[in-house]
Amino acid sequence: MSWRVLRLEGVGKDFDRADGGVAQVLRDVTLTVERGAFFTLLGPSGCGKSTLLNIVAGFEGATTGGVSLDDSPVTGPGTDRTVIFQDVSNALFPWMNARENVEFGPKMARLGARARQELSEKYLRLVGLDADGGKFPFELSGGMKQRIQIARALANDPDILLMDEPFAALDAITKKHLQVEFRKIWNETGKTIFYITHDIFEALLLSTHLAVMTAGPEAGIKEIFQIDLEEPRTPSNPDFAALYSRVESLIDEEVQRMRAR
Ligand SMILES: Nc1ncnc2c1ncn2[C@@H]1O[C@H](COP(=O)(O)OP(=O)(O)OP(=O)(O)O)[C@@H](O)[C@H]1O
Numbered sequence: 001m002s003w004r005v006l007r008l009e010g011v012g013k014d015f016d017r018a019d020g021g022v023a024q025v026l027r028d029v030t031l032t033v034e035r036g037a038f039f040t041l042l043g044p045s046g047c048g049k050s051t052l053l054n055i056v057a058g059f060e061g062a063t064t065g066g067v068s069l070d071d072s073p074v075t076g077p078g079t080d081r082t083v084i085f086q087d088v089s090n091a092l093f094p095w096m097n098a099r100e101n102v103e104f105g106p107k108m109a110r111l112g113a114r115a116r117q118e119l120s121e122k123y124l125r126l127v128g129l130d131a132d133g134g135k136f137p138f139e140l141s142g143g144m145k146q147r148i149q150i151a152r153a154l155a156n157d158p159d160i161l162l163m164d165e166p167f168a169a170l171d172a173i174t175k176k177h178l179q180v181e182f183r184k185i186w187n188e189t190g191k192t193i194f195y196i197t198h199d200i201f202e203a204l205l206l207s208t209h210l211a212v213m214t215a216g217p218e219a220g221i222k223e224i225f226q227i228d229l230e231e232p233r234t235p236s237n238p239d240f241a242a243l244y245s246r247v248e249s250l251i252d253e254e255v256q257r258m259r260a261r
Pocket residue numbers: 015016017023025043044045046047048049050051052216
């Protein structure tokens with residue numbers, strides 16, 4: 001499917017709470033993500049980032065407003081979007097080896113054995129695990145499982161990867177490796193990425209666009225940055241450092257506001 005922009009327009013979300021009340025989570029979120037962009041959401045814990053990602057995924061409906069690809073409304077999950085979860089322990093099928101996990105989507109799409117094998121070889125190589133295709137999830141480290149999850153997502157050839165804190169559960173060194181690798185993968189595949197992180201450094205390293213959210217309830221967009229830092233991006237660059245402090249202070253403001261309530 002060819003489209004140019006993913007559009008969120010006036011998106012609001014209320015949840016019915018277990019106590020009979022209503023949680024007013026999101027209010028009037030409007031933003032556009034150009035095809036090929038690496039768009040990142042940052043914001044205080046509990047503000048509604050995952051909720052917004054779930055709405056884009058089509059897992060949740062918006063209470064007001066909506067999501068569209070150009071002029072086609074998103075009404076549910078679709079093969080044009082794939083979600084990558086933070087929790088790698090449950091993301092892979094434990095009874096399938098790494099290769100079978102990667103080939104699962106193509107198999108569901110009724111691709112033949114030969115075509116599936118080509119895809120799994122290609123994407124296992126891309127994530128640096130071409131020698132580990134025969135291993136089962138219990139034989140893989142957290143970082144390896146996350147790489148397999150990424151390979152599996154790419155093998156489905158979605159237009160958009162929706163990633164909710166994908167590297168948050170990994171140790172610092174593995175995380176750093178995967179950040180660098182994932183930026184290369186994004187470069188090579190040209191996928192559109194909708195990404196959530198709490199890590200400002202990661203956001204500045206990876207993204208083309210960064211949206212800082214306000215604290216909930218009724219969270220919205222506080223500010224959107226287009227990031228065109230000199231490559232390779234490094235925190236020793238004064239522009240990087242300045243943008244880091246700017247974003248950090250915006251988030252601090254929101255955390256203070258939340259605490260003051
Ligand atoms: N199904 C639900 N029913 C009721 N309230 C919900 C539901 N899902 C989420 N919420 C509420 O919506 C708000 C936003 O949750 P969400 O998980 O989107 O936040 P988040 O920004 O992803 O937080 P974190 O950074 O901690 O992951 C929270 O107050 C949460 O309690």
